[in-house]
Amino acid sequence: MSVNKEIKKITTNTLQKMKSSGEKISMITAYDFSFAKMFDAAGIDVILVGDSASNVMAGHETTLPITLDQMIYHAQSVVRGVDRCLVVVDLPFGSYQGNSREALNSAIKVMKETGGHAIKLEGGENEVESIKRIVNSGVPVMGHLGLTPQSIYKFGTYNVRAKEAAEAEQLKKDALLLQEAGCFALVLEKIPAQLAAEVTASLHIPTIGIGAGGACDGQVLVMHDMLGINASFKPRFLRTYLDLESQINGAVQQYIADVKSSDFPNEHEQY
Structure with a gap:
């Protein structure tokens, strides 16, 4: 009789150990069951149910329109496809800013309704009270500094953040504050590689970079960008591993041609 080997689940503690041992975090x-199942089977460490769903799934220009309930729907779908990796769910714009009680309620709602393992929220010093409150309730929190897309209208641009000394110093301060508040990890987005290296070295919690250089403890990419589904998006930090846009286009055109020519279905493809 075969015995199923127990699947070793990745936890926030696993990520801490990975940082300590120098193993990079992927x-x-x-945003859905099918891709989550494939990514988990491939061995990914962490899946982020990102508020980037607002862009890549719903077609919005920014991440701002997506709602808490929509994020919960996507997270539920992802969790059903996962056996071993850690699932982190973004709190969307308007579900936590400036109100620690609302932040706690949003985090608890996500955890109760999705089965996810942690939440992520953007911001530094201003969000410390909310982070402490959420962590104290037993919910793990991943922070997010640098380019914070929910603040796009404040920044006015998606350009690299913290190039100036004052903003860089504030980011270093924020990183330590978020660690002290109880975050188990930090995303650093689109900041100079040297600054990301300094922040990573200053923290005992892991950093996950996106456009923040190779010194971070891990890296994150949006699946649509990495798989070449969104071929028009070509920032410097992105490495595309597939060209799915053209491959899918070719496959659909072939399917159309086969249907039009009565080649599909053939006699082996019918009952």
């Missing part, structure tokens, strides 16, 4: 976004 993270990718996912």
